[in-house]
Amino acid sequence: MSSPLDDVVRRGGEWLRGVGPMHEIVISTRVRLARNIRGYPFLWRAGAEQRQDVAETVQAAIQKAPRLSDLVHLDVEALDELDRTLLVERHLISRQHAEGTGARRVAFHTTEVASLMTNEEDHLRIQVMRSGLQLDEAWEQINEIDDALDQNIDFEFDPQFGYLTACPTNVGTGIRVSVMVHLPALKLTNEVEKVAQAARDMKLAIRGLYGEGTEALGDFFQISNQITLGRSEVEIIDDFRRVVIPKIVDYEHAARKALMKDRLHALDDKIWRAVGTLRNARLMSSNEAMQCLSHVRMGVHIGRLSSIDLQTVNELFIQMQPAHLQKLQGDRLNGEQRSIARAALIRSRLSSN
């Protein structure tokens, strides 16, 4: 059984390449815009036909836009559960979009830098992802996409409030900026609260790897704005670039330095035990894999570990997840089978030979 997603599985998204400014600590930058089409009700009171119309209108507009003509279009409603989960693991659609009902689609660049979800919470959600801290680049690209679509779609816009959205927390700019950071040292020194405080001071939220309502896994955190009304996009982005992210990056660097100075043996022990576990375990949960890969990633960045390739580590973060594992194996796997397959995949990718 072949699927339009078979190709996606083996590729790595651009945002996971582990490059870009501050990439040692800033994994990726994501900007998304929420848009709705004038003349259609918000989705929570739209009928099936209206949803269908919205999906087709958006797809047609995308296909007409000159720089969006090469996007991959997928009918999310028609995909099986495994493919939908795969897209979530890839951050190409949200969990909510995967688990929803009714007509809904996604279109994305094969490089995975941009994805457009139709009928998620709003009629349209545009998302741009970059590796490292690339706020301006992401903002510039999403702006271009928004403008291009604006030529062919009449978005709901109120002169006083700005863009109107299904959930009031998005009204205004409809922008959400999310920066994913890797803070293993702050986790080891029990100082993540400092980051949470810095975020709260700027009215930003701190969340786990898959956004709202998810736990921080393997020391990865998402910092995102909560306010979309009363601050311009440029002001919001500036908060991230000039204040919050540099502060968080400094905290993490300071924690790494402190660990190397005062607790080098304990730090090396954490890093090398992670290597030992990844290279030897025969059963592994995704949580444990995430945690071990996290320590290995830090180990390479701080120069305590040189025998492991970072690109491989970055790919494993994605490939060891349930849907990816099953796609790679070409078979449905139960919990224990996934645990076996995950351990085997990691061993083969990280073997010392």
Place this chain on the structure above:
Amino acid sequence: MSSPLDDVVRRGGEWLRGVGPMHEIVISTRVRLARNIRGYPFLWRAGAEQRQDVAETVQAAIQKAPRLSDLVHLDVEALDELDRTLLVERHLISRQHAEGTGARRVAFHTTEVASLMTNEEDHLRIQVMRSGLQLDEAWEQINEIDDALDQNIDFEFDPQFGYLTACPTNVGTGIRVSVMVHLPALKLTNEVEKVAQAARDMKLAIRGLYGEGTEALGDFFQISNQITLGRSEVEIIDDFRRVVIPKIVDYEHAARKALMKDRLHALDDKIWRAVGTLRNARLMSSNEAMQCLSHVRMGVHIGRLSSIDLQTVNELFIQMQPAHLQKLQGDRLNGEQRSIARAALIRSRLSSN
């Protein structure tokens, strides 16, 4: 600072060679006899001079005996704490003997198959150790030593009760037989209670690695008789050889088979994680090292692991202990330093190169 024990550190005792009957599960066989010299009070009411006399009388008798002339004699009272602990780790003296006060000595074969403690709980304790299940051989040798000393020492013996000892639990034969068994599979399947029940049925005690009052560490257990009165030495030894040990060995073999049949992935996971931890950790407690070495030892015996040398594993059980570590390093080490040195020793001995 050189010590008479520097040589001992690097050697492995005969009983740790990992050979002998049933050596996969039976680590060692130990037989000891408790003896007291007529004309001297039991130690708990002996004065300093009497203790001294006892020590000298025993040493003279040993040196006169034809087959005991090449024993190493050590004045335990004069040894520093580290050397005394080393002898305990080597099972050449008991904890009680190490921590006691007043004149006390030990004499042992350089092969460490026999050791004679003066002024432990009784005036004399003779101990013979063998690897694997070698009850007859151990009994034969200890009998010879006992007879040889009997030529020159008048032991307290009562025609009705037998040998008289400081503690009433040893009166009679004064014999204690202890068999050390390695039961990792029964531990994993939560069936150690079956062994404890089999031991209780035969009025035997089950204890940890260092005898009375010690916890079972790394899946090692000591099975020993509690009754010394009313049963002959031969009857006691027969209980072990014909009933208890074969039953325990069968239980452990059955548990290993069941794990290999029903939970092979989980079993391999335990074994290989132990390998990964031993080869990579930078800090390691003796408890964790014991547990990991235990799983590795089983892994080699059941054929799930071939890249590791059993002799090395057996030596590490002894060498990774606190006093051995400090002797090997030639320096006093605090807790963290021992943890670092232990991890480094194990890594270097088990490295895959």
